[in-house]
Amino acid sequence: MKALCWHGKKDIRCDTVPDPQIEDPRDAIIKVTTCAICGSDLHLFNGFIPGMMRGDIVGHEFMGEVVEVGSDLRSKSAKLKPGDRVVVPFTIICGECEQCRRGNFSVCERTNRNRKIADKVFGHSTAGLFGYTHLTGGYAGGQAQYVRVPFADVGPVKIPAGMPDEQALFLGDIFPTGWQAAVQCDIQPEDTVAVWGAGPVGQFTIRAAVLLGAKQVIAIDRVPERLSMAQAGGAIPINFEQESVIERLQELTQGRGPEKCIDAVGLESHVGLKHPDTIYDRAKQALMLESDRPHVLREMIYVCRPAGVLSVPGVYGGLIDKFPMGALMQKGLTVRTGQTHVNKWAQDLLRRIVEGEIDPSFVVTHTASLDQGPDLYKTFRDKEDGCIKVVLKP
């Protein structure tokens, strides 16, 4: 089969690799009909997340048709059967451990095959992830024609007949990620919610904040087309290359600051002369003295209204420097973060799509074949050609 494989920093290729096989009675093999390149895939592409090995299949946003199941899924009462259309959450869950039973699916205690490495690095292991380093299990990803889905009796979300792939696909990651980012802010009707980053996750976060009733939603980015899409979704745009984020946010909140701040940027914040701390971070990153660039975290802590909430769906991988812990503590801010508990939200969000409350396909700007994937990684990374979300058809 064809698959997009990681071969090193800035080197992803469309290779021919062996087809996946059933390895466990709870497995299923999915024929991928649509997959996507996620912003967090760019961290792998740019070499900022450790733990990749040459030849690893990437991709954790995918959906398709079940073509084969393991022995546990062959009974008549099995949740999945060949022919079903499913979206597969990027977090692999067992559904049985204590964290899964609590609904904390992204920290499932059983699905990371390399949990000893993760225990060493993070203190405790988190869930296995598709196509996202050997720290999270080293599972083959879904930017491929076929993928093996472990624990297929609990993870995949069945999609109703007739729903286009582009509407359903994002239930596997960015839609619930944006939703969780907003929900964990505990949005109140009088709240101003500021969202840093108007990429795909930022776009869904903005719409979630609007649907959850925020009085005012503000999008912060530098790319005009992303800001125009954010504005379409109900946000007030701030272009940080044209105006001061702090001054504009203070102006929009009568000097109080936004009650809720969401970081949909993560570890690769933009580096520019207008934000000298980003140059400092980039220099330290180059010298391997810091792994992540936390400019957005610093700005959020500074501008957030005291007793406010910071929500961090953006991916961070390691260590940051010059973190204003004093301001965070003195202002009494709450931080909520984590990988998305996709299965906690997916059924509810699927209902919202079916009922017409939202159509997630608005975010798709580029559709291409798997062969074109390596080129589109570059297009997406460089934000060229109006690229916001790339969908691939294997």
Next chain:
Amino acid sequence: MHQSRAQTVAAGLGFFSIGLGLAELIAPRLVRQALGFRCSDSVVRLYGAREIATGVGILIAWKRAPWVWARVAGDALDIASSRSPAGIAALAGVTAVDIATAARLSREENVPLPRRYDYSNRSGFPRPADEMRGAARTKKERASGPPSFDTTVRV
């Protein structure tokens, strides 16, 4: 989004300004002799502080045009302080670049950037965004309360 040529030149002028300012602070006599300034070393040091301030301003400002115009004003002061034809010629050359850059930046920074891709019709909502505000709180959640992070969902 790429920087315009004027922005790039302005950044170069910013670094040049800082470099010249440091030279004026550290070696005022050398600079005074090279540019033919008829003033004391202390005044040259003040000029150096001015150069550094405008250079930093150019590099970190949201709008660079005012800072480059400030350089033009400084250039006029430098030219007025010089009695050397070679020095005046060198200062006039830099002034010409400053004026051209400041004029172009003034034009660029006062017009909205062109938008090549218009996604203003991509809301994802069935109705205008303002009408969707709070929609998730007004359907079934009205009875059961809004979505909560602490809700336990079993698979």
